[in-house]
Amino acid sequence: MTFDRKIKIAPSILSADFANFGQEIQAIEDQGCDWVHVDVMDGHFVPNLTFGPATCKAIRPHIKTVMDVHLMIAPVDPYIEAFAEAGADIITAHIEAGPHIHRTLQAIRATGKQAGLAINPGTPAEALIPVLDLVDLVCVMTVNPGFGGQKFIHSQIDKVRSLRSMIGDRPVHIEIDGGITPETAPLVTAAGADVLVAGSGVFSGGSVAKPEVYGKNIAAIRAAAEAAQ
Ligand code: DX5
Ligand code: ZN
Numbered sequence: 001m002t003f004d005r006k007i008k009i010a011p012s013i014l015s016a017d018f019a020n021f022g023q024e025i026q027a028i029e030d031q032g033c034d035w036v037h038v039d040v041m042d043g044h045f046v047p048n049l050t051f052g053p054a055t056c057k058a059i060r061p062h063i064k065t066v067m068d069v070h071l072m073i074a075p076v077d078p079y080i081e082a083f084a085e086a087g088a089d090i091i092t093a094h095i096e097a098g099p100h101i102h103r104t105l106q107a108i109r110a111t112g113k114q115a116g117l118a119i120n121p122g123t124p125a126e127a128l129i130p131v132l133d134l135v136d137l138v139c140v141m142t143v144n145p146g147f148g149g150q151k152f153i154h155s156q157i158d159k160v161r162s163l164r165s166m167i168g169d170r171p172v173h174i175e176i177d178g179g180i181t182p183e184t185a186p187l188v189t190a191a192g193a194d195v196l197v198a199g200s201g202v203f204s205g206g207s208v209a210k211p212e213v214y215g216k217n218i219a220a221i222r223a224a225a226e227a228a229q
Pocket of ligand 1: 012014015037039070143144145146147148149150177178179180197198199200201
């Protein structure tokens with residue numbers, strides 16, 4: 001993975017057909033997505049359960065782009081190795097998931113994978129300052145994590161702007177997760193984001209039988225995002 005700040009669209013397979021991940025992934029990649037975002041939830045850190053390393057390992061061969069794994073789990077450290085072995089390219093942990101985020105980020109990097117750090121809507125941007133040299137990606141949550149299809153929280157746009165200036169010249173992506181549509185995408189790319197996760201914004205209205213809808217949704221988000229970058 002080479003670093004650039006070109007807009008990247010990362011559909012979240014949380015909104016895909018869970019019985020058909022292989023074909024869903026092929027459809028979104030054929031339709032032009034840049035990364036595949038994989039939401040892991042534990043029913044403890046967030047009030048919802050999805051899947052773990054075994055599912056990640058099973059879907060890995062279907063992903064030709066980038067496997068972007070978002071861990072909404074606590075604790076995180078005991079599972080890092082398993083997600084690395086499952087083939088994640090980026091492993092993102094939450095700053096709120098435990099008291100030792102510095103150790104967690106070191107552990108992710110020790111596996112040779114890229115380290116992401118996610119931040120909930122209620123956590124201030126400044127909390128990330130001490131560890132910015134240990135991350136490859138910052139994921140700003142623009143919904144409270146746990147479910148797809150929630151409303152974008154506008155108060156997070158200022159946080160994106162602050163993080164962009166705190167990051168400075170470091171090769172760190174700013175990813176936005178939650179409520180991304182062609183209406184909200186330009187607000188965050190204007191503030192400095194370059195990776196846009198979209199679940200319902202990509203999958204709604206489409207299916208593996210109607211993949212062109214995914215393509216239309218991806219293109220609409222990308223066009224709106226690029227126009228504001
Ligand atoms: C929320 C997840 C998101 C979610 C986004 O907890 O981390 O990735 O799937 O879904 P939309 O785009 O529908 O808000
Ligand atoms: Zn996510």
